[in-house]
Amino acid sequence: HRVELVAAVHCRKTTLFRALVAWTAWTKCARAQKEAAGHASTRRRRADTLLTLVLAPTHRPGVNTTSRGTSPSLPPDHETRRLRRRPWRTSGVAPPSPPPNAVHVGTSPPKKSTKKVIVMRVPATTVVPAAIADMHVRQDERRKRWEALQAKYEAARAAREETERQVAAEAEAAVERQKDAARAKKNEAKREAARAAAERERRRQLAIEQWALAKQHATRASVRHRGFYPWRALVAHRRVLLQKAQNWHADAVVQAxxxxxxxxxxxxxxxxxxxxxARLTIVAQWHVAHVARRCLRQWRGHYERLRGKATAVAALVWRRLGKRVLHVGREVAAARRAQLMDAQHVLARRTMAHGFSMWTTRVKTWRAARVAAAEKAALWSKVKGWLNED
Incomplete structure (x- = not known):
């Protein structure tokens, strides 16, 4: 019963542990799936935002209208670098000759000094982004990639057409092989039919020959088994019967x-x-009588001898038995006297020991009573002293 209880507890614990492990694994898997889904949604949102920022049509100064918001190589708006304008500068040297298209040259503000100063404002140089500068290069690269893809596609199409042509050729060859196989099978069937017809004809001829041979064999067997064999068996049977009759007659004569x-x-x-x-009876009677007389004589002599021996043995036994009984009686009497003396000594010792024990107990009791009386008297004297003091 205890083993069954331990087994039941172990089974219950094992079941609970397995359920706990399964629940823990399921919880971890659910959490991991949720985290992966959250990360995936975050990545999708970031990708959507990035694509929106990249593909949004924004106006940029110095960019052609045809390429504005259409090239995916342009950086987003928040990454656009602002170009610094060159600050005003003052120089006592005459400025160089202005360029032909210097449309942005202007005068400086009023000066406080009386010295004439020529101030030149350098126009801001428009810097084209590297992405736009490389646009044509990327277009060439895309065109080259497109041409490579077209060439690859054409090569794949040519390979596919070649494969289809080979498959069609193989299919036609397979059809031809099937037709050849069908023709060969048909020819083989014809040859097989011819062989079967020849075999049937051969079997028919063989059956006819076998039927004729069977008739001959049946006739010969009928003659042999219905004529010769029965006659030969009858002759043999008659000969056997004749021989048996002769043997029986001879045996009967000899038996009689x-x-x-x-x-x-x-x-x-x-x-x-x-x-x-009769003779043995007479001899046996005489022998029995003789043996009886001899046995009687021997028995009488033996009986007399045994009787004398028994009388002598009985007398001897009675004498020895009397002596033995007398000796045993004396030993028993001496043993009883010794036991009686021992019993008397033991009784005396026990009586003396019992008396001494009683006397010792009584003396101890008297001493204890005397000590108790003395203690009681001392206690009463103390009590009386206390009472007198009060």
Whole structure:
């Protein structure tokens, strides 16, 4: 019963542990899936935002209208670098000759000094972004890639057409092979039919020949088994019967003679046995009487001898038994006297020990009573002293 309880507890614990492990694994998997879904949604949102910022049509100064917001290589708005304008500068040297298209040259603000100063404002140089500068290069690269893809596509299409052509050729070859196989099979079927017809004709001829041979064999067998064999068996049977009759007659004659001879011998044996039995009876009676007389004489002598021996042995036994009984009686009397003396000594010792023990106990009791009385008297004296003090 205890083993069953332990097994049940172990099974319950194992089941709970497995359920806990499964629940923990499921929780971890659910959390991991949720985190992966959150990360995926975050990545999708970031990608959508980035694509929106990249593909949004924004106006940029110095950019052609045809390429504004259409090239994916342009950086987003928040990454656009602002170009710094060159600050005003003052120089006592005459400025160089202005360029032909210097449309942005202007005068400087009023000066406080009386010295004439020529101030030149350098126009801001428009810097084209590297992405736009490389646009044509990328277009060439895209065109080259497109041409490579077209060439690859054409090569793949040509390979596919070649494969289809080969497959079609193989299919046609397979059809031709099937047709050849069908023709060969048809020819083989015709040859097989011809062989079958020849085989049937051969079997028919063989059956006809076998039927004729069977008729001959049946006729010969009928002659042999219905004529010759029965006649030969009848002749053999008659010969056997004749031989048996002759043998039986001879055996009967011999048996009769043997029976008569045995009867004669039996009668003579009985007569001889009767005579011998009579003689043996007479001899046995005389022998029994002689043996009886001899046994009687021997028994009487033996009986007399045994009687004398028994009388002598009985007398000897009675004498020895009397001596033994007398000796044993004396030993028993001496043992009883010794036991009686020992018992008396033991009784005396026990009586003395009991008396001494009682005396010792009584003395101890008297001493204890005397000590108790003395203690009681001392206690009463103390109590009386206390009472007198009060």
């Amino acid at each position: 003679a043997w029976t008569r001879w045995r009867q004669f011998l039996a009668r003579r044996r009985v007569v001889e046995q009767e005579r011998l039995q």
